[in-house]
Amino acid sequence: MNASRSIIFSLVAVGILVCLPLIGVAAGMTSFFGVIVPYLAVALFFIGVVARVVRWARSPVPFRIPTTCGQQKSFNWIKPDKLDNPWDNKGVVLRMILEVLLFRSLFRNSRMEFYEGPKIRYASAKWLWLGAIVFHYSFLVVLLRHLRFFSEPVSSLVHLLEGVDGFLEVGAPRLYISGLALLAGVAFLFLRRVTIPQLKYISLPSDYFPLFLIFAIAATGVLMRYIYKVDIVSVKELTMGLATFHPVVPEGIGSLFYIHLFLVSVLFAYFPFSKLVHMAGVFLSPTRNLPNNSRMVRHINPWNYPVKVHTYEEYEDEFREKMIEAGLPVEKKE
Amino acid sequence: MAQVPKADELAKVSHRPPETPWTETPVEFRPGTFCYGAKPKNLEVVGLPNPREWNPADEDWKLPDNWKDITLNGMKDRLDKFRSFKLFMDICVRCGACADKCHYYIGSGDPKNMPVLRAELIRSVYRKYFTGSGKIFSKYAGARALTERVLKEWFYYYYQCTECRRCSVFCPYGIDTAEVTMMARELLNELGCGIDWIAGPVANCYMNGNHLGIQPHAFKDMIEFFVDEIEEVTGVRVEPTFNRKGAEVLFITPSGDVFADPGTYTLMGYMMLFHEIGLDYTWSTYASEGGNFGLFTSHEMMKRLNAKMYAEAKRLGVKWILGGECGHMWRVINQYMDTMNGPADFLEVPKSPITGTVFENAKSTKMVHIAEFTADLIRHGKIKLDPSRNDNKIVTFHDSCNTSRAMGIFEEPRYILKHVCNHFYDMPEGTIREKTFCCGSGSGLNTDEYMEMRMRGGLPRANAVRYVHEKHGVNMLACICAIDRAVLPPLMNYWVPGVDVTGLHELVGNALVMTGEKKRTTDLRYEPLPGMEDEEDDDV
């Protein structure tokens, strides 16, 4: 499938997903979209992710295959690279933390440029890393901010986060940076895909779809907060009802909210069955989460099985005469 | 008059690929860009399936009737056995960080050489048969059916990956294309669709102990040939032993060093060093191969070939094993051997008899890398070196893929280099150490019919050598890998004439001042030592 068809397909899919709650709510299906769908989605999310992780975990790691990106540990007079070539679990944990929280491998994507003249620049190759950081962290902040809707009293941590997020202190309601950053991040990741020909070539509908979906989620959220305001008290009533398992569906919440909620539900439900599970998968990656110590400590392969080998005896039987003649020692002298 | 096409038309005809998506662009088998198919006799020796005469360029590959079932069952089996495989099939987000990291992509410009796409070749089939979304949404979920065309594509591109792991350094999830390639090659081998350049050495190594199939007496004879050569250069007669029980150390190195230059000079370097320090060691004719083309065939074949090392160490009753300069051999030793064929509880924790150093980092495997061993000797001042004998060599160092990204031996060889030669310059950052570029011929692709593709794949490496060649006058490319020693000379010859290739221990051999040696006038290649150009003439 070529790029334009992939994009159109994904756009249409998200478009349909936007229309569904619009029609549904107009037809009075508020409890379906306000209660049943969110519960189903969250259930699917947890069951799906757990099932996925269990599925991965069921396959063993037969060999110790870390990608070593630094000096090995050998002598005490050669400095080993603890982070990039860890030899114990402490090093591995550090490596994983940097990988998961700071996307260190992406950061490595640096390159010198001295095309014409001696000017050296490093920046350009870090764009992907920067875009990824902005996208993921703004998403996280947005997610955490939403805890306000699921707790009473609202935790002081959420207040703190809101304070930091809205530090610009402009607009009413106060402008949150994270929402805009998320939109910008998604837009960047999308533009990358369509402007870099190599990326365009490798992209699938399943690469565009989540981007559009997240963009739509963020956009509806921003619209609700700043422009087409919805009845926030009723919304909290609904979300608290969901959180406390006493669902209620108050009257008069704008349909924009239902669109937002439905898209979020779709994202949750879609998550375990798509490439988005990379979030869970990164922790299990055998090239990153194992120490390079297989010469120090024997790694066990649970399915190691005996194989047919050509034994020394068979070898000697074949070559005995020639070996004796050449003065090579043999086990049997005839 | 016949219509002569314009130059412009000629240039554009047929090269820019049709605007079809990659899933629908078939491969074209053009001579120079694929390796010959495995010959039946080589498959039969080791009992690999579907031995037959075939040619990858043929329309009919003579596959077994149930080839699709074999492949899909094989995939399922491996998904259950290898978390790496299952995970790498699921978590790629196609961010493109790896795209321009592959030397084959850089050199050829073929988009299917981007690591992400190389993996998608099999991932798309995985989605079709092993995921719900792929079954339901088919191509909208990036899934496609397994057809003969897809299989041919696998063959073409999985034998166009050198399993160098450079892409995995840059992947945010550590997805390792080498792992994917290994699985794909296992599947291809289940259908008898391997390449002969791998199948041949595997069969030879299995039966005779080494890749060329050299029989024991000839192997001994070859080594002794170099004893004469060493004597001629140094005046010292070294005395190697073979299959000797009770030696302290078993020495195993790739057999390529015994038969082809410039590996042979490295071999001479080893023997001179061992003689000088009085190491109690033995060669084995049974385990006379360090390399393991099983790694490029299947995990099982890797284990079958590797088994000889421990078996022979046990039979001979040595204390530990010393391994020569080789790339993929060390990937096998570092990441597979102990797991596959261990525990080596009949051996002792390696301890250098000269310096007393205990190699704690090899305490389970009981196998030490020669660069570790020699670096330790130099550190303790146990050998006398005259680096000026290498003064006519301006040296740079090529980090081999496997020792770099599957082991991490960077400083030991450099430490040795700095002690055995006076002119050493590293290539630019980004082309060495963990980011080193492949020679373009690794993982069993070092066959001559593949020369064109090898030159493409080796271009990034050669380009970095050219830089130090022009900047510092580098004329010698040192490495610690037997495949490198075999394939870098043609690569240099094509891209950077004027740069020669050497193993690390050839330089050690040159610089090593041996007890009782005559006044040396030439290096191990019979080329005059710096300042000895005239004396050489006098000799003659």
Place this chain on the structure above:
Amino acid sequence: MSLTDYLRQNQKAILKDWFHAVVDSYPAETAAFLKKEKDPFANPVGYSILEGLQGVFAQVVEGAEQEKITPFLDRIIRVRAVQDFTPAQAVSFVFSFKEVVRTRLEGDGRLQELAGDLRTLEAAVDQVALMAFNIYMECREKLYELRVEEVKNRTARLLERANAIWESQRKGEGSREES
């Protein structure tokens, strides 16, 4: 103003056009990479082409001798000789220079004025094309030479040894006959 002056003045633009014309003979996604990636070590193909074109351009404009052009041509052709190009495709980039210059002259309305000079330049470019073909052939022959050498060297020491054995046996036989 002579064509030489014109070329000198418009060097940057013409080189860019020419570079793009050459690079566009690669697949779209690769062409973009070759144009964009500025690290010569990450992009040796694009770098070789650009460097080569710059050299050839300078030498042709200044009317340099053949030997001076050869190394620059070599940089480009050595790459293209191992890629998926037919011989014609591999060397055709030389001709596209004519097209690039002509198009630019036309755009600037200078074609009539410099037509005479242009003819001379085009003749020079044709000469370069012939050299390019020589280099291409050299590269291809080199490839085959490397193949043969490699096959020989793979077992060189064995053969050397085998020959040595054969020789010594012959000597041995000889002495037996004498005795």
